[in-house]
Amino acid sequence: MSDLCAAALLLAFTPHAAAADAGPIAGNPLIGIPAGPFVFGRDDGPENERPRRVLDGQAFAINRTEITNRQYRRFVEETGHRSAFYANHPALGLDDRPVVGVSWGDATAFCRHYGLSLPSERQYERAARGANGAAFPWGEHGNVVPANFGTDDCCSGDARDGYPMTAPADAFTDGASEEGVLNLVGNVWEWTSDIYAPYEGNASGESAGQYRVLRGGSWNSDPSHLTTTYRLAYDPEFRFAANGGFRCVRSEP
Structure with a gap:
């Protein structure tokens, strides 16, 4: 077998290899997630x-990392949108760290600017x-x-x-997902597009429509929050969280 063929086979069978394209956000490629059945929710947690249950999922693509301060600042320069609350913080505002201090509306506006959206739960x-x-x-x-x-x-x-607060968005490659997406657990909580409600039944009158869902846990979360299923209901207008960020998706037609 030639070296070229061997290299091709190695790439094909390397864990975390997945289809990706550069996408519209410089330095943050979109990783393809294929269509097909997947497990959603759990019976042994909160x-x-x-x-x-098992759901039939549609194909989509998701940013490899959280949106960084550098990427968010470029959006602000292009649109005149307000800056992230911690844009000038000596640690939280570093270029390669995930942007924090953004509301649900800020995150939504960023994704829309690039023809993308926030991920659903x-x-x-x-x-x-x-x-x-x-x-x-x-x-x-765990x-x-x-x-x-x-x-x-x-x-x-x-x-x-190794990090008292946020880590670089491309850190912890050993924690990559099946398709190679980074920091889907830990680093910063991430906004989703969904309104918070129980999976079955009705939301209480007190909370119905008031909150959006954050996922993933963050740099100051204890281990009980660091699962792929944990759901945090959060005020979509609040933009002062030092541990909340986001990434975007592109839904396939």
Whole structure:
């Protein structure tokens, strides 16, 4: 077998290899997630993550990393949109770190500017869990966590993982998902497009339509928040969270 053929085979069977294109956001390619059945929800976790079922998913593509400060600043320069709240922070505002201090509306406006959208909960969970519904992007076991997270008790950051606050958006490659998407658990919570409601039944009158869903946990989350199914209801107008960011998707026709 020629060296060229061997290299081609190695690429084809390398874990985390997936179809990707450069996409409209410089430095943040879109990773293809194929159509097909996937596991959504779970029966052994919090009530709002139930029930577990198998859904038929449509193909889509998702940013390889969270949107960074550099990428968000380019959007601000192009559109005149307001800056992220922590744009000038000495640590949180670094170019290669995920942008934080953005509302749901800010995140939505960014994605729309590039012809994209925020991921739905189903898209986010499929990208994070793979088709078979893993507990973590890297598999079933959380004994060693290749992600940026906080203290054992919520909610403070620490430097055990090498970063007291946010990590570079392309860090923790050992924690990549099945298709090679990074930091779908840890680093920053990520906005989804969905209104918060139970998977089955009706939302309470108190919460119906008031909140959007964040996914993934963050640099100051304790381990109980670092799963592919955890759902956090959050005020979409709030833009002062130092641990909340986002990424975008392109839905396939």
